[in-house]
Amino acid sequence: MSGHEERTSGATALLRTLHGSGVDVCFANPGTSEMHFVAALDGVPGMRAVLALFEGVATGAADGYARMAGRPAATLLHLGPGLGNGLANLHNARRAHTPVVAVVGDHALTHAPLDAPLQSDIAAIAGSVSGWVRHSASTADVGADAVAAAHRGQVATLVLPADVSWGSGGRVAPPAAVADRPVADPGTLRAAADALASGEPAVLLIGGDATRADGLAAANRVAAATGARLLAETFPARLERGAGVAPVGRLAYLGDAARHQIGAARHVVLVGTRSPVAFFGYPGKDGDLVPDGRTVHAVVDGTGAATAALEELADLLAPGTTAATAAAARPDMPTGELTVASASAVVGALLPEGAIVVDEAITSGLGLPDATAGAPRHDWLTLTGGAIGYGLPAATGAAVACPDRPVWCLQADGSAMYTISALWTHAREGLDVTTVVYHNSAYAILRMELAAVGATGGPVAAGLFDLGRPELDFTAIARGMGVPAVRATTADELADALRRAAAEPGPHLVEAMVPALV
Amino acid sequence: MSGHEERTSGATALLRTLHGSGVDVCFANPGTSEMHFVAALDGVPGMRAVLALFEGVATGAADGYARMAGRPAATLLHLGPGLGNGLANLHNARRAHTPVVAVVGDHALTHAPLDAPLQSDIAAIAGSVSGWVRHSASTADVGADAVAAAHRGQVATLVLPADVSWGSGGRVAPPAAVADRPVADPGTLRAAADALASGEPAVLLIGGDATRADGLAAANRVAAATGARLLAETFPARLERGAGVAPVGRLAYLGDAARHQIGAARHVVLVGTRSPVAFFGYPGKDGDLVPDGRTVHAVVDGTGAATAALEELADLLAPGTTAATAAAARPDMPTGELTVASASAVVGALLPEGAIVVDEAITSGLGLPDATAGAPRHDWLTLTGGAIGYGLPAATGAAVACPDRPVWCLQADGSAMYTISALWTHAREGLDVTTVVYHNSAYAILRMELAAVGATGGPVAAGLFDLGRPELDFTAIARGMGVPAVRATTADELADALRRAAAEPGPHLVEAMVPALV
Structure with a gap:
């Protein structure tokens, strides 16, 4: 950018400001009110636009991206309902203290008073997950708003009216210094x-x-x-x-x-x-x-x-001391029956150097921490906010952030279904994500929780934890979204499938048929 | 119920009150804070619990149900993130003036001050879609709250803390009269x-x-x-x-x-x-x-x-006059190329007597109103609030409400992906839903809207409307969720598939390969 102040459309000012502030990926699921933002993307070639088929994929990807990249991604969401669809994974991002720039398109300022069908209180919804919310009401200020959002260090929601986006007189704002983390008293x-x-x-x-x-x-x-x-x-x-x-x-x-x-x-x-x-x-x-x-x-x-x-x-x-570190150690490769324990051992035996593990395995992941403790150095991302459906999207974002590292998404079957369309984005972007779906045909955690709260259900209650009527076929679902997939019914088959996935670039899914723990 | 006042757990009081007030279906996606509600279902056999794998399916089903049944269903959602996932279809319900009793489980009152990971401002989120929100803070009053919610005639959100649910001293409240619609001045x-x-x-x-x-x-x-x-x-x-x-x-x-x-x-x-x-x-x-x-x-x-x-x-x-009515008329059955026009004619030629059509066909549905104007009498449900992802869930609810009527869900491909797991509920409940997915590999409406807002995008913008990289295979996805599915590439194949679907009970999906209108 040259020294003189550049004036553009609001959308372009927003995108250039974000890009200048280190935000160079936008996980998007746009609608009509975001069309000028979308059109402006071609003029900001440094901003990568990644399409999601559901907003929860976009927001979860932004969370996973920032956890690994150390800087925020943007999301592009469509009014209150689009934000609603993205809310659960913004909740997880909030609990992870992840920076996210959540751009939510809104009706034109001139249109809002008409209470058109898609009108709703976006700020109220955003407030539940955001550390910072701003309704950007002027094209001249949208750049300044964007730089404020980009340096917030938390979920920052910028509500962008369509006419602020399409208006002229936008000013690209220079990046501000990222605030240091508060130090201890x-x-x-x-x-x-x-x-x-x-x-x-x-x-x-x-x-x-x-x-x-x-x-x-x-x-x-x-x-x-x-x-x-x-x-x-x-x-x-x-x-x-x-x-x-x-x-x-x-x-x-x-x-x-x-x-x-x-x-x-x-x-x-x-x-x-x-x-x-x-x-x-x-x-x-x-x-x-x-x-x-x-x-x-x-x-x-x-x-x-x-x-x-x-x-x-x-x-x-402890002056002068050195920390003890974990020794390299792998579990013996199991053979035969596929169980939660043997599946964990297979993962521990094969987890590659530099892997990013996205863990939403819930009850099926019980043995994973021990089995992988001595695996080659890796990162482990967890479900910080308890809002399930984070795994496949977070894996998306982690893979975009770290294209040279293998991502292993260890995913329970029930929670996979909330944001299953993330698989399509894995395929579209050619992401090196290997997803293991632990197919146990149950909300097994809820069977445990039912007992934990001291309740006793009958067949109706039990039915609500039963995902086996009908059986989901994750292999078919994944193929339907463009991800090569196989089913593993033994430890050997799981190991073979993971080896083949590791040998081939791009996304894979392995459906691990494990008995429910409870 | 006998004349004396019955005292039960909060959950049972809630369920019995809802049932007594004519709410006898609950579309549920529960979590730990709802376990006592779930356990109480077995004690209220008149309440049918229908499991959804995603909350947007539950809320959209409640909308479709009430549009056809003329009375509300309940939903069971898990704290703020669960409500967030259900928000888009509650938005549509709000715009349809559909009554829904949205029960949202919350942390125990004693737990809320601890700001546990799943804590968020449920009432703020609910307010954006609800005509009425109540945080039910006492087991003694939960029955009265439930009857108020059931007779609200709009989206009524009842936030139910876990300890209010598990507490004793709940009182079943008698039904109140449903308020008449306001009459004209x-x-x-x-x-x-x-x-x-x-x-x-x-x-x-x-x-x-x-x-x-x-x-x-x-x-x-x-x-x-x-x-x-x-x-x-x-x-x-x-x-x-x-x-x-x-x-x-x-x-x-x-x-x-x-x-x-x-x-x-x-x-x-x-x-x-x-x-x-x-x-x-x-x-x-x-x-x-x-x-x-x-x-x-x-x-x-x-x-x-x-x-x-x-x-x-x-x-x-117009005293003494009689209304003219539509004459019975069907389009000629087309053969050959499958287009938006020929697909509409096939639907018009075959739509069965008493069908419930759930229309989220977007651009691919352009010819449907004309082609079906003289079809046997039917009902047509539309996307009232503009929040896409309503079709498959609303079809779920309509089919639960009217088990003796065929439901035809005419569904665009892009919007299908927001709530695709509704297909699993179609299969689980054996619903007579025939889904036509119009596979045009595009957010075609957004191509139109980009031009309508006066924007001009390049390849990046165009890429965000392109669902063909990779191609989705809805036949595989549907089979993976237990719904028999076939692909139709000609008008004849579409007609054959719809005839076969009509001849066999239970859900079916036909993937209609149509060119995008734009």
Whole structure:
């Protein structure tokens, strides 16, 4: 861009500003009100437009992209209903502290008062998932709005009226500096260090940017030097792990198990996460997982400079030490019956170097963390917000962000069906995503949860967890969306299928026929 | 129920109250916070639970159900993300004035303050589509809340905390009378009658309950006696039509065409609808479709007693007359090339008596109204709110409501993909739904809209309307969800496939390979 101020359409100003601010992918599912935005894409060749057939794919892809790229993607959604369709995966992005620029097209400002059929309160819907919402009401300001959205560091929703988009007089805004992560308060950090050094039992619970190699190394040094129990939050946005990386266990999903992990501690030190709570409330159980009487040291939350805080703690508490790292180790390759355990072992035996694992395997993934702990170094993305249907879309975005790394999407069957059309985008973009669908024909997690809440259902209730009437055929569904697919009924077949997928570029799907855990 | 007050769990009180109020189907996609609701279903055998694999299927089914049954179904959704997934079809229901009882499970009241991962502002999301929202905060009151929701006559969202559901002391509330539709103001009706009798050119635009046989008969009598031009709103919730029914044309979707239909009128009389506006704003075009200087007579809106108002007008303006009705007539059965025109003729030639047509054919449906105008009597459901992905779900609900009537779901390919898992529910419930997917490999409507907004895109823009890379195979996808499917590449094959589908109970899908209109 030359030194003089450039004036363009609002759409072009928005796109050029986003591009200048480091946003160069847009996951799109547009409609009429977004047509000028779409038309402007050809004039901003650095902006890659990736089409999704459903908005939840676009938003989940933006989440997966930013978790891996470290910078936001844009999404393009169509008014309130389009945002609604994308809401669940924006919810997950919000809980992952993922930056996303969610552009939501709106009716022209002149059209909005007419309450046309697609009119609804977009800002109200957006507010439920966004850290920042702006209704961009002037073409002259849309560039400034875009740069604000791009540097927000969270889900930022820009509502873009069609006439603001098609209007002239748009100004491309220069990029602003990305805000640094907030650092720990020195007093809180010092108190946490004292607690860890006290010899009293402590849990060091980490999350945010601390679940990458450097943060894990520092955390391991602190734990080794102090005897604190090191745990990562239950659902980290991005966990680096495998051979050569300092290891970490995770706080359990089930409240009783998590309470057991924390129970003996006198101190709970939080670095990059907040005080743990149960995923759901259960009759007669406390949702707060930290028992009364413990001292909680909230050093930094999930948006803060957690790795830096851990390195400071390590310098204080474990000077001169080096973190132990996970040794290279693979499970023996199983043969015969395909079970949750053997399927996990196959994954552990074959997971390639540099893989990005997107984990929405739910109950079928129970054995995966152990089976892959010594696999070659990889990243592990989890369902941060509990809104299922994130796996296939997040894999889309991760593969767009890291075209040179293999993505393994480990996906439960029930949750696969919320955003199944992501497979088409895998095929369209030729993404190196290998999807394993764990076909157990059940919402098995709900069978567990029914018991956990103390309820007893009869056949009607059981029927609502039964995905086997009729049986889904994911092989057929995947082929119907352009993804080569095979069904595996033994551990050997799963291994063969994964080997073949790894040997061939582009997307693949393997339907792993596993019995439900419960 | 005996005379004494029965106390139960909140969930049971809710379900029994709904059942007592005439709500006997629940389209469900539950999660942990809804487990007590699910468990209580076995104790309320009159409540049919229909499982959907995605919430947009559940809400669209509730819309289609109520349009045909004339009473609401319930939906069961899981917190904010589940509601988000269901939002688009609740938006359509809102625009159709469809009653829906949207039960949204929430965290336990005791759990909500902990801001657990799935916590979000459900009421804010619900407010965008609901005429009524209540956070049901007490087990003792949940029955009363349920009866209020059931008689609301619009999308009524009941947010149900898990502990309100599992608590004891729930009371079953007796049904209340369903509120009558508001009747026309006598002065307004008289003024409208005078305008229609004046001899000045007039348009009589009808909607709401007036697009059923009785309303259409009265409207036709008024139009015949006064010379007024009779039109139905562009997207009626339920239009009764075919041989023996008084016919009606519809206001055009494209603004220019609609302005042409209205242009010459001095008076616009609205009965069961509101003053027409363009679906979208376009540069340099007025969104209000009624030109300046016309007198608008708003007799009743879409929630009002429109048929009663038309019958009053007919009594005043056309006493003793009888409405002309559509003659039985079928297009000649085409052979050879499959096009939008020949596919429409095949549908017109074969549409069975008593069919329910769910129309989301978009550009591929252009010829359908003419081709079916003289087909045996049938109902026609349209995309009232413009949120695509309504067809397959609405067909689900219509088939549940009317098990003895054939449902024909005429479905564009692009919009099919938003809620494609509805096919699995078609199979699971053995619904007599015949789906025609018009496979034209494009968002063809957006090609039209790009031109209509005055934009010119290049290859990137064109790529975002191209669904042919890779080609979707709806036959494979449907089979993968348990629905028998065939592909038709000629008019003859389409006719054969529809005949075979009609001869066999249960769901079928025909993938009609049609060229895109644009």
